[in-house]
Amino acid sequence: MTRYIVQRLLLLIPTILGILLVTFLALHLIPGDPTHTLLGQHATPAAQEALRRQLGLDQPLPVQLLRYLETMLRLDLGDSVITHRPILQELKERMPVTITLTLAAMLIASAGGILLGILAAVRRRTWVDYFSMGLALLGVSMPIFWLGLLLVYYFAVVLGWFEPSGIASVQYQNQVPAVTGFFLVDALLAGNTRAFWNGLWHLVLPAVALGTIPMALIARITRSSMLEVMGQDYIRTARAKGVRERVVTWRHGLKNALLPIVTVIGLQFGALLSGAVITESIFALPGMGRYIVNAIFNRDYPAVQGAVILFSLLFVLLNLLVDLLYSWLDPRIRYQ
């Protein structure tokens, strides 16, 4: 297993170089003067020249590329054009919000999706099946920004059960000192359970909004994968020797049906990170997604670039985790 992990980590290097190359080339391959777009129509030639120098655009392309790669390898994403603070620092402060949101959404999506899928498969062609698959179909077609607004309207405004925005109420945010940057973890570290529950309460609606689409997809794949597995001979054998149906479903069935499900879960991380950008904007969460959107409005290109790079690295790492999980579930993969 260690050998396999090392192998996979080495394979990350070309991918990361590729990501850096694309973010670098994006600014140069797209026609037109980037300083014009970045500064707007009323920019003075002097300001354009200054920005060109700041972005290094006055140098020959290969020199720019080498310089760019060198600064990136020093983990230097540059300074924000607006705040003049290091972009990496600004992103570091926002990353925990995005990670918490993404993982919470994935948790809801996996648990809910697998449960719905199994129910549909076990009760095939009954109302349970039709209901859960109908729900899944609606979920797949749901625009996340609309679902988010509906959730806020019904569950926060009309019913008042959950909080409409933010990561926690202001009084709790001030009470909890930032240690890891993850509010929920920091609240627990500080022993402040009320702040923890408050933070968790704030997380519910955004996580449900973000998790719904992947949940629907996971439910569909779980159903079809379970149906296939439950028709196998070893399931009949298990039943014939008198194993209880619940054990047949969960141990014999789900365990063997899990591989395609894990694949789909892995594929969902890209959609989740994309969705996080929109979710953060609906629920006013101070994460990387809102940072990137604000950076575009502020024409802060280095900040956009830095955020895209970090988002992609996060995506690549999450995919790696899924692959490792995959090879753990099916050891044959490691030896290919």
Place this chain on the structure above:
Amino acid sequence: MGTFRRLLRHRGAVVGLVIIGIFVFTAIFAPLLAPYGPLEGQLADRLQPPSAQHLLGTDYAGRDLLSRIIYGARLSLQVGLLTVGLALSVGTLWGAFSGYAGGLFDLLSMRAVDVLLAFPSLLLAILMIAILGPSLTNAMLAVGIVAIPTYVRLVRSVVLSIKNQEFVLASRALGASTGRILRRHIFPNVMAPVLVQATLGIAAAILETAGLSFLGLGADARTPEWGSMLAHNKTYFRTAPWTMTYPGLAIMLVILGFNLLGDGLRDALDPRLKR
């Protein structure tokens, strides 16, 4: 049994076709169907609940919501067709060439595709918009370009699986040119999976473009684009929930239609897959 007849027996696909039919009809005949112009309205009429004059109410600028949704169908149809058209034509040619030619070109282009797929799709689109500047055209362009790698991979894998099959080899032995083999043998086989992908792709493109507009990176406030309508009405949705209910519903129905049709097409084109 023909593919089309199998499709018509697929209940989901028929529902999808009906929804898409209504959507396309609305888009084409928008000026005849809409009671008002999409930009027409007075501030005095703002945020009125649904009534006989305004069946779905009015928005924050006093414009008739129903009319804007009807005109929005036009934009969404354009978005779907243009973005998928771009991604499909570039992706199919690239993928077919890459798979058929093989060698260094194939190797390099697959690495490029891998790198592009290493970005969460919306983020790559956002990167492009950051440089091009926010607008509906740029959002469409970005969404289209970001979708290209999916088609490259899909088409390449189909081409690889059939290029060494006997009927293709026989054709080459008989002296058929590369162009003829691609046209007569490869493309007909590529068509089916590409058609399914394109149908689902239209849904994804409409959704992504609307998402970008919702973030303020696509259509502006005047344009009757569904995502942008949600974005600009969202400040008022607590007091005027209809301003967000109906545009969202429109997006969802259209996406649902294309998803249903895509699933149905997949089943109809490959009956073996159906469970």
